[in-house]
Amino acid sequence: MELSDANLQTLTEYLKKTLDPDPAIRRPAEKFLESVEGSQNYPLLLLTLLEKSQENVIKVCASVTFKNYIKRNWRIVEDEPNKICESDRIAIKANIVPLMLSSPEQIQKQLSDAISIIGREDFPQKWPDLLTEMVNRFQSGDFHVINGVLRTAHSLFKRYRHEFKSNELWTEIKLVLDAFALPLTNLFKATIELCSTHANDASALKVLFSSLVLIAKLFYSLNFQDLPEFFEDNMETWMTNFHTLLTLDNKLLQTDDEEEAGLLELLKSQICDNAALYAQKYDEEFQPYLPRFVTAIWNLLVTTGQEVKYDLLVSNAIQFLASVCERPHYKHLFEDQNTLTSICEKVIVPNMEFRAADEEAFEDNSEEYIRRDLEGSDIDTRRRAACDLVRGLCKFFEGPVTGIFSGYVNSMLQEYAKNPSVNWKHKDAAIYLVTSLASKAQTQKHGITKANELVNLTEFFVNHILPDLKSPSVNEFPVLKADGIKYIMIFRSQVPKEQLLLSIPLLINHLQAESIVVHTYAAHALERLFTVRGTNNTILITAAEMAPFVEVLLTNLFKALTLPGSSENEYIMKAIMRSFSLLQESIIPYIPSVITQLTQKLLAVSKKQYTFSKVLFVGIFLLISYNCSVIISFPEFIPYVFQVMSLLLEMHKNEIPSSYMALFPHLLQPVLWERTGNIPPLVRLLQAYLERGANTIASAAADKIPGLLGVFQKLIASKANDHQGFYLLNSIIEHMPPESVDQYRKQIFILLFQRLQNSKTTKFIKSFLVFINLYCIKYGALALQEIFDSIQPKMFGMVLEKIIIPEIQKVSGQVEKKICAVGITKILTECPPMMDTEYTKLWYVESSSSVGEVPSMLSTSLNAEALQYLQGYLQAASVTLL
């Protein structure tokens, strides 16, 4: 393609077409551009257009097309043709920087991106002038140009923040430092001076401050890998100025926006990061400056408002203090009682307050609120930062800090007591403060596991949490209700059992609260409480203790599902399932009503009318067989349905009824197996099918056997569910007629070996050992050896040596041990290749190391009959038990 007006015209036409909403016009145009992008001069035509086109939209379109072209083609991949000819490359590199700098912002951004893509490949070796070209612009005095350069530099250098140290990388950084560090420092000083000469010119200040933000970012990148000699020598300049900027305020730079951070906030935030970088990595050199920064940052926190736009700054600043106060040699900066008090009072407490934004989320975006508050996605929030600072300070000053906060907690509670409806937020902060002060370690599974001994959790619970929850109105002060419920939930392992029992009816009551957060928390708290284990690892709260509450619990749980916003509330569903499993047979009287409600629920969700027979079980059953999509639309119910069905099936004495067989293929639907909650009840149901109907399946549904084994494959692929896969496989081996699975047998073993090779977990090995021994018992040791060796020569020996012998002792469980003892004995005694081939050496190893364990297995796990049977085998093989 020549650089001609005609070609420019053509290109313009096609670019225009690529913006057309009609795909019939757009697609061919895109295709055309793709087809010519290999031609010489194509990128130069684009550059010409983005510079000179009369239409702005074409300029922008050309710049985007150019950037994407660079992204796709610039990199030279080994053994692949060079997609951009050398002269174009040279021309692009020669022109792009001035072009970028003279372009309007929209286009500048695209070109800046393109430069960093090119830079990533070519800089520094193949683009030696880039740095000098950029540095020269610093002298232009035009800050629009300078900012363009700084932005490009930032995109080129920011990778220094995450790449591994290497000679290549450090050579590049050294080169950059040599050319860039001094001009950058001079620019930094000059910009700061200009800021004071233009202190009253808002638009000039904005430009200057955006330069400062970029300069501060470049400082971070250039100082990240190690402390460069230049910056060590010029630390005074940089740190003094950073410090001044931290303390600087200018009304002209304050923004009206409450949400979006302004330039001043961005700059201070980056300076906090820079100080934190030096404090963490270059402590020895930074020590003289650190106290000043601590004071400045602390003052900054004291004077910064509650608006959302300050959040990042505040959280960065608090995290800086938190990281410094944990260091032994900076302890003295904090240990003064007045300092501590002032940090607690002016930094921590204000940032723990419940803000308008939190209140909004609580009411209107409860899902987000719950995620942040309950599931810990609060890493960048102020509350979280304040909480981290509390924990940091507690490392050295647990006593004093606890003391100071106790005072605050008391005064906040008193404020609340004076006028609860006005001052409820004080109590919220008090509860949050107590929580962050008391919690030292926490997990989702157990709640708080280590608590500050100086905080009396039970007393606080009795005096301040219970009363709120006992209040007759479940809808008053919903935030405090949620706080109280959360308190019970997270301290469930710390609060004594009798108190937990006291709170159960209260939690059940709060399932009726209108606030989504409150009834969700109540359901979640109940669900968690039902999993708490006591000292002897048994469930702490028993079914008997729950007996008085069963009816109201079930009623309220189901009612909660009818509350606005919670019709598909997962926390409530989990609480329902957990209640069933805790209460067991005590729910029997309620089954009819429960099932009614469940099916109604299903109906409500499906919004379709079905006629159900009076026998509700069959109703659900039919529902499943006729329309799987109904179930899919409300998946939380399925596990329960399957559980009921397997109970029913297990009660059948005879062959499986044909109605059940109709359902069988539906149970193999992948969509059901994608939800982990379904897996245990579904496996149990399939096991019931196999136990009762293996022959029917083999005769009437043989074409479904691959699907059944596919389920097994799906389960075995997962570390979490592989044992379920073995349950299924064991049932298949035990019950299916051997000839029906003959053709799949080898496949099954290959699959197991693959999993063994890829991720050999203890749980998998244990299940695997039980399975092969079961197989050996069912089909004989010879069959086992033959199938192994048919997969790969000497496979049997390898498995014996590498898996069975070293791991067999890990098998646990009476039945499992029994199976292994019998299986191993069969391998030793019934397998001729063990006696007269090279496997013989293993026989000795096995009989000495592994069967040596047989006696202990025998004594612990075998009944007399089996023992006799075994000893017969052993005698036949002339093995003597010790």
Next chain:
Amino acid sequence: MPVVNEPSERMRKFKNRGKDAAAMRRQRVEVNIELRKAKKDEQILKRRSISIVSMEKSPTPGEDKNVIIQLSLEEIVKAVNGNNPELQLQATQAARRMLSRQKDPPLNQIIELGIIPRLVEFLTRADSAPLQFEAAWALTNIASGTSEHTRAVVEGGAIPAFIALLSSPHMHISEQSVWALGNIAGDGPLYRDALINCNVIPPLLALVSPVTPIGFLRNITWTLSNLCRNKNPYPPLDAVKKMLPVLTCLMEHEDKEILADSCWAVSYLTDGSNDRIQIVVDTGILPRLVELMGGPELIIMTPALRAIGNVVTGTDEQTQAAIDAGVLVILPLLLRHAKPTIQKEAAWTLSNIAAGPCQQIQQLITFRLLPPLVELLDKGDFKAQKEAVWAVANFTTGGTVEQVVELVRSGVLKPLLNLLLAKDSKTILVILDTISNLFLAAEKLGETERLCLLVEELDGLEKIEALQTHDNNMVYRAALNIIEKYFSGEENPDLQPGTDQDGLYNFSVEKQDFDF
């Protein structure tokens, strides 16, 4: 993913023999480019002899303090190139005096005068000891400058002349020559080997005797250390073998500076391949080095620790020799030392011992190295923390399950997980690898779930989760891998069945080669 884990899993069975151990032992040479200022605690490469008033009076008998003659550069050139011995001495002295002043000695100007060959010639003037001495001093100071400056001296032919002067009957001349040769040797391997090839070592060693004055002996030791210094290439083996017996003697001296410089010499000799280390080990000097490493003097402790640190980068046997010399008794003190560089070197040393076989790892436990290691990980300077992370990583790679359990019991987990916030991608990656190692051990014990809870309790889980968005690809993958493997009901993508026409799972599998 599992495929990547497999080889390392296999390597573990070899107890870190072969390739793996070599990768774990980290020599000093990781990166040759430095961004930092030259280390303040390194030994000085070159030194200038500065005139102090008291020195002005004594060394040159002919000099009278009342008649210090000021000469211009032109006058100096003229006199030096002239034939008047008196003027030659005066001019040389004037030049030397300029070169010895505290501030801005005019090295370049003097070189530009072109008088160096002449000064070198003066070195041979056995008839005039004062002239020899002044010329030697002047040249010493020129050689103390940059490589350019040193080169000017060497190219003026100074090497053989100075070596000859080592045997001068005048002690102060021979001492000055030792100093000059030290500066030349300190320039780099090229001139160091030029000196060695001119046979500098025998006359230099001959100067060491029980009656050599301390000041002189210090100079000799320092010059010897420069003759041992620098790699690429190392100093010739036979030269090293000649110097070592004298160095080991010097290490028994009571003077601090002599001890420090002889330790530096040994630290250079051990900073290399295993056969270089072996030569030092064979002298039996390790117990003395360990003793010096534990002493109170920072200037001695620093090079002694370096030398020992270098020795344990060697073979298991060499490392064992250091252990037998008592290094593990001293290391806890150094790990707790107030100076960050000492902490760092000590942790580096520890990391290389932890890269050894499990018997040596066991000795780390026996000698109670774990508590100071955990402390350092928790509160040490960042440079030291980084090394401590390596130590823990190596420990978990080569240690037995029981040893790893002992490490976890020592409280390593909390500070280790905290360091996931470190601003250094490599450190983060090493920690993630270590966490994987810990999980492998936990799996063997059937304690995976407990470790999961522990990691979560110590706020490790949220940190690992956050790393899934790290910009460094390897870090993000490693984090993702841990999350998938231990903190979610993850699946094994290779084994996942597809679906067939009737929508059910398709039971199928491709055969591969198995090797457990």
